[in-house]
Amino acid sequence: MRRLLVASLAAAGLAAALAHDTHSDSNQLRRRKTLGFGPAHPHATYRTAPLYTTDSFGAVREDPIEVARRFILDITKDIDAGSHFVIRKDSYTDKNTGITHVFARQFVEGVEIADGDINVNVKDGVILSYGDSFHRGPLGDPFSLTSERLDVHSEYCNQLAAEMQSRVHRIQHQLFGEQTPMRDVLDREQQGFETLFELREWNCAHVDTPYKMSVEGKFSASSEEAFAGQALLQFMIAATPNSGLAESMAQRPSDYLNKMTFSYVHDLTGESVTPAFIIDNVPDAVSPVKAKMVLVQVPSGHATTLEAVWRFEVEMQDNWYEAAVTVTEPHRIVSVVDWASDSPIPTEPSEPKTATYNVFAWGVNDPSVGNRSVQKENFDHLASPIGWHSLPTYNDPATTSSHSKVFRNTTDTWGNNVFAHENWEGRNAWVTNYRPDAGESLNFNFTYHPKETNRTDSMDEAKKYINTTITQLFYTGNMIHDLYYRYGFDEVSGNFQQHNFGRGGEEGDAVIMNAQDGSGFNNANFMTPPDGQNGRCRMYLWNTANPYRDGDLEAGIVIHEYSHGLSTRLTGGPANSGCLGWGESGGMGEGWGDFLATTVRSNKNYSDYAMGAWAANRETGIRNYVYSLNETVNPSTYKTLDKPGYWGVHAIGEVWAQILWVVSQRLIQKHGFIDSLYPPLPDADGTVPEGDFYRTQEYTSSGEKKPLVPKHGNSLIFQLVINGMKLQPCRPSFFDARDAIIAADQALTGGENFCDLWTGFASRGLGPDARVDGRTPWGGGVRTDDYAVPKACKSQDEPVPEPEPKPTPPGDGDDDDDDDDDDDDFPWFW
Ligand SMILES: *[C@@H]1O[C@H](CO)[C@@H](O)[C@H](O)[C@H]1NC(C)=O
Numbered sequence: 001m002r003r004l005l006v007a008s009l010a011a012a013g014l015a016a017a018l019a020h021d022t023h024s025d026s027n028q029l030r031r032r033k034t035l036g037f038g039p040a041h042p043h044a045t046y047r048t049a050p051l052y053t054t055d056s057f058g059a060v061r062e063d064p065i066e067v068a069r070r071f072i073l074d075i076t077k078d079i080d081a082g083s084h085f086v087i088r089k090d091s092y093t094d095k096n097t098g099i100t101h102v103f104a105r106q107f108v109e110g111v112e113i114a115d116g117d118i119n120v121n122v123k124d125g126v127i128l129s130y131g132d133s134f135h136r137g138p139l140g141d142p143f144s145l146t147s148e149r150l151d152v153h154s155e156y157c158n159q160l161a162a163e164m165q166s167r168v169h170r171i172q173h174q175l176f177g178e179q180t181p182m183r184d185v186l187d188r189e190q191q192g193f194e195t196l197f198e199l200r201e202w203n204c205a206h207v208d209t210p211y212k213m214s215v216e217g218k219f220s221a222s223s224e225e226a227f228a229g230q231a232l233l234q235f236m237i238a239a240t241p242n243s244g245l246a247e248s249m250a251q252r253p254s255d256y257l258n259k260m261t262f263s264y265v266h267d268l269t270g271e272s273v274t275p276a277f278i279i280d281n282v283p284d285a286v287s288p289v290k291a292k293m294v295l296v297q298v299p300s301g302h303a304t305t306l307e308a309v310w311r312f313e314v315e316m317q318d319n320w321y322e323a324a325v326t327v328t329e330p331h332r333i334v335s336v337v338d339w340a341s342d343s344p345i346p347t348e349p350s351e352p353k354t355a356t357y358n359v360f361a362w363g364v365n366d367p368s369v370g371n372r373s374v375q376k377e378n379f380d381h382l383a384s385p386i387g388w389h390s391l392p393t394y395n396d397p398a399t400t401s402s403h404s405k406v407f408r409n410t411t412d413t414w415g416n417n418v419f420a421h422e423n424w425e426g427r428n429a430w431v432t433n434y435r436p437d438a439g440e441s442l443n444f445n446f447t448y449h450p451k452e453t454n455r456t457d458s459m460d461e462a463k464k465y466i467n468t469t470i471t472q473l474f475y476t477g478n479m480i481h482d483l484y485y486r487y488g489f490d491e492v493s494g495n496f497q498q499h500n501f502g503r504g505g506e507e508g509d510a511v512i513m514n515a516q517d518g519s520g521f522n523n524a525n526f527m528t529p530p531d532g533q534n535g536r537c538r539m540y541l542w543n544t545a546n547p548y549r550d551g552d553l554e555a556g557i558v559i560h561e562y563s564h565g566l567s568t569r570l571t572g573g574p575a576n577s578g579c580l581g582w583g584e585s586g587g588m589g590e591g592w593g594d595f596l597a598t599t600v601r602s603n604k605n606y607s608d609y610a611m612g613a614w615a616a617n618r619e620t621g622i623r624n625y626v627y628s629l630n631e632t633v634n635p636s637t638y639k640t641l642d643k644p645g646y647w648g649v650h651a652i653g654e655v656w657a658q659i660l661w662v663v664s665q666r667l668i669q670k671h672g673f674i675d676s677l678y679p680p681l682p683d684a685d686g687t688v689p690e691g692d693f694y695r696t697q698e699y700t701s702s703g704e705k706k707p708l709v710p711k712h713g714n715s716l717i718f719q720l721v722i723n724g725m726k727l728q729p730c731r732p733s734f735f736d737a738r739d740a741i742i743a744a745d746q747a748l749t750g751g752e753n754f755c756d757l758w759t760g761f762a763s764r765g766l767g768p769d770a771r772v773d774g775r776t777p778w779g780g781g782v783r784t785d786d787y788a789v790p791k792a793c794k795s796q797d798e799p800v801p802e803p804e805p806k807p808t809p810p811g812d813g814d815d816d817d818d819d820d821d822d823d824d825d826f827p828w829f830w
Pocket residue numbers: 350351352353390406407408409
């Protein structure tokens with residue numbers, strides 16, 4: 001496909017300008033094929049000021065789930081009979097903020113609507129905010145593929161084609177028009193094309209071409225197995241990175257269908273009325289595929305209607321997909337989310353003995369900014385009650401046949417939070433892979449002296465320090481676990497642990513971390529299945545320098561990857577991994593990682609930072625711009641998403657991270673900076689001392705402790721961003737995520753940073769009237785920046801310090817604002 005670009009530009013005489021060397025460079029790597037798209041939901045809303053009276057809930061105030069249930073009943077009473085909802089079991093109360101996060105799923109005639117989500121955030125009987133993408137409208141016939149719907153599906157790729165066309169025109173205009181483009185503009189255009197071509201190469205060949213699957217052999221023509229199998233094969237043709245296999249599946253579907261085996265999954269509760277299967281022997285899947293018939297919402301004309309689909313969970317070598325494929329022939333892929341996220345390419349027990357590690361200490365981002373030193377296992381009784389080197393045998397993948405709740409102490413890089421090991425073979429095996437053993441001393445002290453070599457020896461040279469690199473990965477992974485835990489990524493909110501200490505949530509899901517993974521170079525990725533299944537992080541070597549650089553040693557990359565687990569589990573609830581799939585949501589999934597990693601490495605003396613600069617051996621790192629307050633150095637605003645090169649989730653994420661970086665600096669200006677982001681270790685009884693970290697503990701009028709508030713700007717924004725993830729809806733837009741951060745501040749501080757946050761967002765175009773028109777299944781659309789702040793903030797000249805905005809009492813919410821735009825409403829609660 002790239003040839004097509006070069007050809008079309010060569011015709012215009014541009015080839016020399018654009019087709020520069022990067023692609024012939026042997027360092028250029030294979031990109032992991034990934035799919036991600038789905039119908040836009042114009043009716044979905046997120047309200048942080050619901051202007052809703054909960055008086056009638058008086059009697060149930062004590063029960064937040066019941067408050068949420070009544071609230072949902074009320075806001076959904078307009079929906080046709082036949083629709084009902086279920087409060088999901090992964091709803092939880094955050095013990096740090098006291099906010100209960102309730103997740104509801106919609107059902108119609110007993111059939112689940114897979115993208116019918118409501119999330120309600122409740123505290124003290126008050127609805128703080130909620131997101132709503134429930135289906136409203138006629139049920140229709142979800143099994144008949146109307147021509148309107150077929151058009152919609154066919155349009156996915158037409159929209160891509162149109163976008164590509166307009167970009168070719170734009171670049172031609174730039175080159176021949178008055179503007180003389182700069183080299184870096186051309187480079188970015190080139191990257192933009194590459195993203196688009198990749199999207200088209202990966203998605204369109206098969207998404208738009210449903211194959212006729214003849215049903216033969218063991219299937220009866222109308223059996224559910226047959227239709228599920230055909231739909232799955234249709235998906236595998238699109239999903240496999242192996243083009244030979246795709247072709248073979250398309251040509252001889254029966255060969256593959258006949259090999260598949262189907263086991264019905266029987267639903268004990270009888271809650272589900274649609275069939276569900278486990279399908280084995282699926283080509284290119286590495287484990288049996290879960291399949292369930294559900295409904296999804298798709299645009300049809302001007303309305304949104306329901307369509308019956310098979311929802312598949314497909315684990316592959318490099319992807320872990322949640323896909324929706326129409327039940328009705330021709331089988332069309334309606335939406336697909338890859339639970340795997342790439343990093344960028346440049347492109348009750350007693351306290352065991354404390355381990356020590358010779359590592360780049362937390363805060364030393366990579367080998368260019370500091371040397372290694374001896375660090376201790378971080379004994380945080382709240383985050384890791386049994387330390388990093390212990391786990392219960394009943395949840396220990398390395399211990400077979402034991403079901404007793406005995407804890408096993410380990411002397412290698414294997415524990416309750418992280419399993420770290422090499423994976424030179426680049427395959428899925430991991431339990432028996434090599435990991436260093438420090439013996440009884442638990443002194444992980446290994447050498448690191450990488451030497452320049454000739455190419456053929458580079459790999460061997462890197463393998464020489466495998467003990468060091470696995471130790472580092474284990475240390476960094478556990479530090480992130482403990483840090484995020486203390487900011488509220490705990491068991492009930494879906495964190496990654498083999499054992500949950502009876503604190504709720506699903507267990508058996510430590511992060512599997514592969515060092516020097518042989519399945520790629522110059523990259524890293526993270527797969528996040530729902531709570532209760534292990535996260536998988538793969539770190540690669542970077543062949544960008546001699547000796548090679550090892551991504552495991554660059555903390556920023558590891559933090560970025562782990563943060564995919566954080567944002568995916570927190571957004572839309574622990575049991576839903578499908579909320580950050582594509583477009584702006586998927587982009588923010590990347591952006592949070594960059595922002596959190598950059599915040600971790602920053603210090604009192606402000607400076608700009610690049611992402612992945614050491615590993616990529618490039619001063620400006622792997623993004624288009626370094627993160628900077630200077631608008632010349634980093635000009636990104638919301639509207640930047642319309643530019644060439646901003647279709648991929650990483651480019652979108654870069655804009656989000658930049659906006660958060662600007663916002664965070666405003667809070668630092670106002671509240672100061674603390675050197676360590678780690679809250680003080682808890683006392684023996686589990687209470688958290690304020691130290692210099694938190695503000696003085698406050699109490700409610702009834703004498704209960706209010707949530708602890710981080711005192712400084714950097715720790716406060718860290719907390720607000722993580723709390724915001726819990727508040728925002730499934731499939732959030734930039735607007736939703738912005739509003740959720742502002743709502744998080746409202747809940748935590750009473751909104752004292754309302755205007756600082758808005759001023760920060762607005763300075764990069766995300767003011768209250770920012771807009772996007774015509775969202776597409778690929779995350780496209782036309783965006784408008786807004787640099788204004790809400791009226792309540794306009795009187796202020798300079799942002800720091802700000803008087804606390806006075807919340808209007810419940811019921812008066814509209815008084816300060818006469819227009820009808822909900823987004824601009826001043827929050828009234830608290
Ligand atoms: C693990 O270590 C702790 C303290 O070092 C000890 O109390 C406990 O008995 C050990 N567990 C096992 C199974 O050896």
